[in-house]
Each structure stands twice: as structure tokens, then as C-alpha cells.
Amino acid sequence: MSAKRVFITGGASGLGRALANCFADAGYWVCIGDVDDGRGAEALAELQAKTTAHYCHCDVTQESALQAVADWLLSEWGGVDVVVNNAGVASAGGITEFPLSDWEWIMDINVLGVVRGCKVFAKLMQAQGSGHLVNVASLAGLISPPNMASYCATKAAVVAISEVLTLELDPDNIAVSVVCPSFFRTNLAESVRASDADSQAAAQRLVNKAKLGADEIASRVFASIEKGEFYILPHPEGRNIWRLKRWLPFTHFRALMLKQARRMMSKHDVR
Template sequence: MSRVLVTGGASGLGAALVARFVAEGHQVLSTDVAAESAAPDGAQYRQLNVRDAADWDAAVAWCEENWGGLDILVNNAGIATGGRIDVESLDEWDRVVDINLMGVVRGCRAFTPVFKKQRSGHIVNTASAAGLVHPPMMSSYNTVKAGVVALSETLSHELHPYGVTVSVVCPSFFRTNLADSIQGDDTEMGASARRLIEKSPRTADEIAANVIAGIKKQQFLIIPDRPALLAWRTKRFARPLYDRQMRKIAARARDRAEAPQPSAEAAAGER
């Protein structure tokens, strides 16, 4: 039985992971930014804002006082974002970097001393297929998720002498409430991302099942669905095809952005 902490555990993939860890008999601490949230029977809940170093220190203290340490840290909390480089604001860049990248960094920094002292532990960082393949109009999201992949690979080597393993999770779109976190000035790209999330045939529970299987095997790179795997393999082994696909997406976005808009008078006439 492992001691597991999951961030972003109140909804989406985090909630699905919490439920599966509990079902397998592990001790689970579900955390999220809300002061209170329901957790499955067998799990405990604690408020943790991944942007707040003091919250991370308190989570470490809780695990040491109540469990005597931690076995699996799942840095899962994150938001959706995206937009064209000349449309998305720098404030939105700051927000997604602080949550999706620095939130993971803070978690790794907080619990690494615990894992080093134990000479054991497993860090699981949720990135995205966008950390491996980089579609246009998603600069900020691609950048932070690629950063999570790079951080995870770095730590997989750095912490190996201490008996600590690292996994990074890279799913494609699946149905969740992640779209509710979309903000920013590029509303057209935000609407496109929402459609891709809400129309996906994959559920958070299906992704969670594959993630848990990868954790058990101590896989470094966990790609839990077929579309993400195909996109990654296309980039690696058929780069010209990958480039053509990405440029077609960009060209369609250009055409939509430059298409003549109906005048107010014409729009009123249509109504």
C-alpha cells in the first residue's frame, strides 16, 4: 500500500486518479485550490494552491506527521490555455507558467528532500501530448507542457541515485471540465480548444486507468491514449508529414482570421 498525494484532485483526471488509487487500497490525500471538496471514501482532502510555496510546505508537514513520508507525488493540477502569439496577453502567459510549470516545480522541490531522505519515491508529472507535439496557436500551453517533460527527464536522472523514479504523463484531449479554466484574449482559439475537449470520445477514467498502469511499470513516458501516441510517432518518424499537418492547421486559422466579416448592416438584414 502506497501513500499518494494528488494535486488537482477535485475534478477531471485528478479526481479519476484519486478514485482509482483508493480502489486499489492506497492511502490517498486529494488536494485542490478549494478550501473544501468532496473526496471518495477512503481518501482525505486538503487545500493546496500549487502557486503557494507555504501550502506546499504545509502538505509536506502533513504527510510526515500523519504518514511518516510519501511514496507517490502526482503533480496533476493545471489549466487550459492557448492563443496566437500576437493575440494572447502576457498576463495569460504569466498565469499558465505559474500554474502549469512552476506549480510542478514547486511540488518537486517540496517533496524531493523527503524522497532523498527515504531513498525512495515516485514523482508523476502530468504534462500533455502538447509537451511532445506542438500545434500552432498554442504557444503558451505547448511551452509549459514541454517544460514539464524536460523537468521530468532531468529529475529522472538527477534523482535516480536516491532510488527515486519519475514519470511524465502526456495525454491528448479527453472529456473533462478543463475547458472551464480557459481565459485570455484569443477567444476564437479558446472556443476551438473547448470543442476538442468536450467532443473527445475518451473519458478521464479511461486515461486514469492507463496512467496507473504506467506508474506500476515505472514507465518514464506515459502516453495513455492512441491519438497522442500516433501524433508523437508521426513527429518522430514521419517529420515531413507532421510538418504538413501542422501548417495546414495554421493556414486554416489564417483564412478564418482574414475572412471578410459581415457589416453591421448586413448582419441586421440577415436577422
């Protein structure tokens, strides 16, 4: 088979859909999974105008759903070259207000959803002798703004999982990348669970007023995936603040983050 094959969870909208189009434009066969079948049908029609494409209803909280996709890919396309564990949700709220039931909800999707995807598809890639796992985290997995403990914890876990797997799976000729974008315009705000109205509004403002959209971020991410980069930070300002965290004494970085947090939470100056 000459064409490369990719599977993307959460591929019916947002970054997942934008990435699917990048892969399609590059000649990949594209399989997308999602829980929104209506958006899935729309995305599939868009992709089929460019390449061989397929849609699977796929709930990442169910290992059996991911295994069914892996089985289909093996049976119909002979395997898969790249898997993007992209499906995710958002949350906001203080540690004393955010309910444990919502912690469990976001952990099940953002962390265990990635774990399930890596577990299922690493096995397939080991059998075929190669592959590339791409896990979508967030800049929030590298730095930690206030009132986002649950979201930051899940994304930091995705970074840690990816760091482990790039070592663990190297002998199997399986590459690993972790994507850590800052805020960009997408439909992620639709999924936000917040402990209060102010946190909900702040999260939505940060997404809706971002300078870049999903298409722009996807093109940068796709280029980095093709280069085989491990840490993929598509925002230059995100790369800069990550460097500052690594280089500055924590007391200095903490002061910087407190100042930035006041700006982020302001109703009059969200950038």
C-alpha cells in the same frame, strides 16, 4: 505501514479526481490537494468510502502550501510513496494576441507549480530513501498545434523537467514519470484563458467532443504508473503522432500538422 500513500494536486476534479479513485481502488491511502474546497469535500467523501483519505487546501503557486502538505504527510502518514503533480490550467490564442499577463499566469501554475511540487517532495523522498514523482504534462508538450504557444510551452517544460529529474534523482531511488494525454473530456475547459472568442470556443470543443473521459484515461495512466513507465501516453493516436514527429523530416511533419490543425480548428469537424 502496509498501505502505500499518494498525494495528488488538483485532485478534486477531472483527471486528478479520477486518478485518486484509481489509487483508492488499489488500496492506497489517498491525500488530495486543491483550491476548490467544495469539490474537495465531495471528492474526499467519495474516497473515504473506499480507503483512508485526506483533503488539503493547496495552491500550487505557493511553495509553503506544498510544504505544509509534505509536513502533514510525514507527521500523520510517515511519508508518501507517490506524488502526482497534476494541477494545471489551459490557454489558447495567437502569439500576437495572447497577453503577457496570461503567459505569467499559466507559467506560474503549469510550470512552477510542478517545480514546487518536485522540489518539496523530492527532498522528503530523499530523506525516506524512495518515492515516485508523476508529472502531468500533455501531448501538447511533445507536439505543437497552432494558437497554443503558451500552453504548449508550459507542457514542454514539464516534459523537460521530468527528463532531467529521472536522471538526477535516480541515485536517490526516486522514480519519475511524465504523463502526456491528448484531449479528453474533463473540466479543464473551465480554466481556459483565451485571447479571443474563437480560440476559447475551439479549445472547449476539443475537450468536450473528445472520445474518452477522465475515468478511462486515469485507468490507463494508473496502470502505467504502477509499471514504472517514464513516458505515459494513454492515447494510441497520441503515441503514433509522437513517433511520426521523431521519425519524419520536419518539413513532412509540419505539412501533416498544418493539415491536422485545419481539422482541429474547424467548427464542423472537431474530433
